[in-house]
Amino acid sequence: MFDVIVLGGGAAGFYGAIHIAERNPKLKIAILERGKEVLTKVKVSGGGRCNVAHAEFDPKEISKNYPRGERELVGPFHTYCSGDTMAFFEKRGIQLNIEADGRMFPATNSSQTIIDCFLQETDRLGIKVLKNSSIIGITSLDGNTAKGDYSWAIKTIRNTYQAKKILVATGSNPKIWELLRQMGHTIIAPVPSLFTFNIKDERITGIQGVSTNANIQIIPSKVNNGKFKAALKKYSIQSSDLESEGPLLITHWGMSGPGILRLSAWGARILNELNYNFSIKINWLPAYHEEGLLRQLQQIKEIEGRKTILRTKAFDLPKRLWGSLVKAAQISDTDKWADISKIQLQNLAKQLTGSTFRVDGKSTFKEEFVTAGGVDLKEINFKTYESKIHPGLYFAGEVINVDAITGGFNFQNAWTGAYIAAQAITMELTHKP
Secondary structure: OEEEEEEOOOHHHHHHHHHHHHHOOOOOEEEEOOOOOOOHHHHHHHHHOOOOEEOOOOHHHHHOOOOEOHHHHHHHHHHOOHHHHHHHHHHOOOOEEEOOOOEEEEOOOOHHHHHHHHHHHHHHHOOEEEOOOOEEEEEEOOOOHHHOOOOEEEEEOOOEEEEEEEEEOOOOOHHHHHHHHHOOOOEEEEEEEOEEEEOOOHHHOOOOOOEEEEEEEEEOOHHHHHHHHHHHHHOOOOHHHHEEEEEEEEOOOEEEOHHHHHHHHHOHHHHHHOOOEEEEEEEOOOOOOHHHHHHHHHHHHHHOOOOEOOOOOOOOOOHHHHHHHHHHOOOOOOOEHHHOOHHHHHHHHHHHHHEEEEEEOEEEOOOOOEEEEEEOHHHEEOOOOEEOOOOOEEEOHHHEOOEOOOOOHHHHHHHHHHHHHHHHHHHHHHHOO
């Protein structure tokens, strides 16, 4: 018998349980975790460094980083945002460092620091952490919490527990989504988000490890133009939403980096509809358009006529990438600026500002698997994170249809939802007779 049972021993679950216990230490709280370890996703996040949050403190601006949930999160972020997250960890002796791109990491650069913090807090506050407790049933008992009755029965593979309130923070767990669907909730079918693009192309063969800032745009391939347009309409997405500028990394299997990952998040549903077969158009020099760059190349041709094109440092591009694009423009290693034709110049301008690559498949981004999908946002009260269908049932984290680009935003969704749900739960249990 517990006052509150938290389903899921991840970031949102621990954060919610800690805030509930802090507000009312008398409440009996348990966290149920299906695995033998807790906080496993925290451990691998940020390459093991744990990208705790992002240094964007304006609620409206930070919400723009959520392809699903942007509109709904503005209000919650006014209640609890990145600054509050920083304060939570600093109060517990954990300094967060802000990197140049806004990402926040513990000063130790170790996710274990965050894990230890949560485990120490649950121990200090008397929160029970029950591992190997895979949930196989959630039943509403229709009790009256005002009289102290228990409203929920949670059946695991080992025991059955009762609780007055439950906080569902199970992340991307298909079994829990199915249980919630059986209870009457609408589950938006999950699809992968945050993945890299598989590309086989001579222009990037042998230059893996090259990284540069680029503008990337998802475009339909010739064979799926109709399907592409239908998907845009189906999900009410503008073509401009499928364009991104940021660091791009060439890999053994294709392309990755923040610019690509951001596109994979915004295009998650459309790319799934296209079975991950589509094209991308890349401007390797985002400050230029094709006509402007062609004029610049013509000026270089006049000034640097005696130099070979391959060895000219004309733009701020990695040397290996420049060489590959020069070759793709049908220009040889020994060609000098004075010797190339107008057509070759045009080819080079096109390669630099509008290279098209065919994408055939995806690869999961490390272990940081994120999905687009979950409990329909229309069925959640975002002032409390309580279910509109079942009073006393609350949500936090990735179990709901909210996901973000990389940079600490998915964690911030977890912290914010868990905090607001914790406040609402505690208010209900503390102030009702």
